[in-house]
Amino acid sequence: MSSVGRSPRAALVTVGDELLLGQTVDTNAAWLGRELGTLGIPVVRRHTVGDISSEIQAAVADALTVADLVVVTGGLGPTPDDLTRDAVAELFGLPLLDDAEVLESLRARVRERGAAELPEPNRRVAQVPAGALKLTNPFGTAPGLAMERDGALVVLLPGVPRELKGIYAGDLRRLALERFSGRLSPVHVRVVRTTGIPESVLAQRVAERLPEGTGPVRLAFLPDLRGVDLRFQATDMTAADAEGLFDALVGTLEDVLAPWRFDAPSGDLAEAVSLALRSRGMRLAVAESCTGGLITKRLTDLPGASDILAGGVVAYANKVKMGVLGVGEEELGRHGAVSKAVAAAMAREVARVLGADAGIGVTGVAGPEGGTPEKPVGTVWYAVAADGRVETRCERFPGDREAVRERAAQAALFLLLRALEARGEGGAGVRG
Amino acid sequence: MSSVGRSPRAALVTVGDELLLGQTVDTNAAWLGRELGTLGIPVVRRHTVGDISSEIQAAVADALTVADLVVVTGGLGPTPDDLTRDAVAELFGLPLLDDAEVLESLRARVRERGAAELPEPNRRVAQVPAGALKLTNPFGTAPGLAMERDGALVVLLPGVPRELKGIYAGDLRRLALERFSGRLSPVHVRVVRTTGIPESVLAQRVAERLPEGTGPVRLAFLPDLRGVDLRFQATDMTAADAEGLFDALVGTLEDVLAPWRFDAPSGDLAEAVSLALRSRGMRLAVAESCTGGLITKRLTDLPGASDILAGGVVAYANKVKMGVLGVGEEELGRHGAVSKAVAAAMAREVARVLGADAGIGVTGVAGPEGGTPEKPVGTVWYAVAADGRVETRCERFPGDREAVRERAAQAALFLLLRALEARGEGGAGVRG
Numbered sequence: 001m002s003s004v005g006r007s008p009r010a011a012l013v014t015v016g017d018e019l020l021l022g023q024t025v026d027t028n029a030a031w032l033g034r035e036l037g038t039l040g041i042p043v044v045r046r047h048t049v050g051d052i053s054s055e056i057q058a059a060v061a062d063a064l065t066v067a068d069l070v071v072v073t074g075g076l077g078p079t080p081d082d083l084t085r086d087a088v089a090e091l092f093g094l095p096l097l098d099d100a101e102v103l104e105s106l107r108a109r110v111r112e113r114g115a116a117e118l119p120e121p122n123r124r125v126a127q128v129p130a131g132a133l134k135l136t137n138p139f140g141t142a143p144g145l146a147m148e149r150d151g152a153l154v155v156l157l158p159g160v161p162r163e164l165k166g167i168y169a170g171d172l173r174r175l176a177l178e179r180f181s182g183r184l185s186p187v188h189v190r191v192v193r194t195t196g197i198p199e200s201v202l203a204q205r206v207a208e209r210l211p212e213g214t215g216p217v218r219l220a221f222l223p224d225l226r227g228v229d230l231r232f233q234a235t236d237m238t239a240a241d242a243e244g245l246f247d248a249l250v251g252t253l254e255d256v257l258a259p260w261r262f263d264a265p266s267g268d269l270a271e272a273v274s275l276a277l278r279s280r281g282m283r284l285a286v287a288e289s290c291t292g293g294l295i296t297k298r299l300t301d302l303p304g305a306s307d308i309l310a311g312g313v314v315a316y317a318n319k320v321k322m323g324v325l326g327v328g329e330e331e332l333g334r335h336g337a338v339s340k341a342v343a344a345a346m347a348r349e350v351a352r353v354l355g356a357d358a359g360i361g362v363t364g365v366a367g368p369e370g371g372t373p374e375k376p377v378g379t380v381w382y383a384v385a386a387d388g389r390v391e392t393r394c395e396r397f398p399g400d401r402e403a404v405r406e407r408a409a410q411a412a413l414f415l416l417l418r419a420l421e422a423r424g425e426g427g428a429g430v431r432g
Numbered sequence: 433m434s435s436v437g438r439s440p441r442a443a444l445v446t447v448g449d450e451l452l453l454g455q456t457v458d459t460n461a462a463w464l465g466r467e468l469g470t471l472g473i474p475v476v477r478r479h480t481v482g483d484i485s486s487e488i489q490a491a492v493a494d495a496l497t498v499a500d501l502v503v504v505t506g507g508l509g510p511t512p513d514d515l516t517r518d519a520v521a522e523l524f525g526l527p528l529l530d531d532a533e534v535l536e537s538l539r540a541r542v543r544e545r546g547a548a549e550l551p552e553p554n555r556r557v558a559q560v561p562a563g564a565l566k567l568t569n570p571f572g573t574a575p576g577l578a579m580e581r582d583g584a585l586v587v588l589l590p591g592v593p594r595e596l597k598g599i600y601a602g603d604l605r606r607l608a609l610e611r612f613s614g615r616l617s618p619v620h621v622r623v624v625r626t627t628g629i630p631e632s633v634l635a636q637r638v639a640e641r642l643p644e645g646t647g648p649v650r651l652a653f654l655p656d657l658r659g660v661d662l663r664f665q666a667t668d669m670t671a672a673d674a675e676g677l678f679d680a681l682v683g684t685l686e687d688v689l690a691p692w693r694f695d696a697p698s699g700d701l702a703e704a705v706s707l708a709l710r711s712r713g714m715r716l717a718v719a720e721s722c723t724g725g726l727i728t729k730r731l732t733d734l735p736g737a738s739d740i741l742a743g744g745v746v747a748y749a750n751k752v753k754m755g756v757l758g759v760g761e762e763e764l765g766r767h768g769a770v771s772k773a774v775a776a777a778m779a780r781e782v783a784r785v786l787g788a789d790a791g792i793g794v795t796g797v798a799g800p801e802g803g804t805p806e807k808p809v810g811t812v813w814y815a816v817a818a819d820g821r822v823e824t825r826c827e828r829f830p831g832d833r834e835a836v837r838e839r840a841a842q843a844a845l846f847l848l849l850r851a852l853e854a855r856g857e858g859g860a861g862v863r864g
Contacts, residue, residue, distance in 0.1 A: 292732025
């Protein structure tokens, strides 16, 4: 598709039976989507086809109807199911020619490995459609191939992620910048993370606050068990203009978002909590019952966790709650294990026993068994102890065991984050 | 595409800007590819399009030219960027009707959360194209929708993976089995799980043992951080014939596989360990340093974990190792925290302190920081204590922080499983 002047668009064709059958998750497509979007060539359509010549050809032909850049990944290797090179050359009516340079590098590789002769199937890797530009592959023998067709640039890349990324980072990115010079309009994105508010409630409040919509900015709600991300997206403008629009929209939504919002470079609330603990020089201890180690697991996913985490106790049995944490038998007996008193005692005692500055306690009914009329599945008490104060909350989280556990862990981390923020930055409290 | 008699084919249309822009990796497509292939409806084409009505319509129309089953995922939620329902209804010329049943379940959900009224955007979730069949969503409010079109079955599913999987496992699988009854040539599959042996070593030993190959059976090696699955796959034959071939192959490989093999319905070693503990009436306690709660998290992912898990201690700080677990200062001082003596003491002491029948202890350097020439990143000591005996192992696991943690957790669980198997079934040991 030729349309000089307007912003270029990309289409991807990813090739491989293993993708269709689900034996491989198509991470290449996501990676290229991010890279090309950032460059200003958003991907507008994606095809995945099997190792069948006619399917590859149909997908490339369709991609050419919508895109200025068509990237085909996979099927450039030496085995009989690698058909991309032949299929595209045939579609475009281009003869395949042996490339002396690639052939020589293949031979050198074979010699290096101590073999005498180039295996016949490998010769195919050295074939190049007439007139195609070779793109250097820093990590393999099959070069990328670039061709002009119907006013668009068509690029073939190997499916091995490292090789694909290596070719993109070098020759392909440079080629695309040159080819679409003056027409690039990068996609600007801002993501606001929230937790604790259902998608539908958030969407309604946002709609009420923005009755005129979001103008040239597209707004998407991306929910998962841990929360809802708001993604603001704009294109065909400068970065400064986009940032200005994002600021205005987020400003208008300020009081809708504020109670639920957090910031973390990775989008992970555990990272936000880690940063808040680190900047205050504080160490945390965690006592988990129904979440079973999920909170400490998330915190220790991050490098350097030992600076901010003293440790944790997974107290499944009441005996552990009493024996290790010193939660009183009276608290357990009178209120039951899932109670405000026990959550508070867990948070306080785990911090004391492990010598930490702050404590989290979580106790609840994750299900599927264990619910009662008074405390149905999903009922969770959680508590945060810091600076001699203990805050507690009770919620009934919807969903199955996994959902209840994920939501409870997230809610407890969020309660801690808010407690830390309220405290302000600065030195550690008195260690217990 | 109608073609009564021959094996049915599927096409997928996955919808979402976040997929094209690469902010979300399309794991749904891979999952559906596997499930439908196993059922005998291989996916032959896949489209990914953005949140644009005309794009969704073009992709569905194209899918109908090649497939007997078209599955569209994503865009069924309540927010304005959820366009799939409207786009498909318009393409098929079907009016959208309010569904009283869905509306009522939405209202019930809202009441449960204590809100008075159904937010307006949520009403869209209750709209159903005239004549469409609703598919029960066990984990959410938006039902799946199934329609007949041009002799094919067209199904719309929510993009939230859990909801999609829940609908598939229930109504959709049943519907597809009925609809394509008599035309399905299922793919027969047997999976053998291994852990602790690298893919390349395993593949070489298998090749040596099977110099003639695997005949009509396809054998794939599927590695991840936790181990390597061998997938034997056969089609165009009866289940009994396939099982016979699988038995013969697995029998030939018996002594190659035996040291590394485990069985678990879900493929999760934590489940195998849970079952082994349960059948012996034993309870476990876990002391984790570098794995940071990962082992208890995996064990408590499974319902009923309280029967087999007393609890755990995440001992990040040495003070915790000493204070809670009573690991001796001498052991820590003389051998360092990452040592055989400390791993053994952690396993023994956590079982004693938490009153369990068996204990696991793991201590290591997960990285990226903390490595030394003697104990480089990846060095992990792990131990299992049961029946008054302690077994220890040291390994240097390759990979980054996540890889080291996953591999260490898996190795410790596998050591425990082997210890339990050696012990035989039967009553609990003396609790410590």
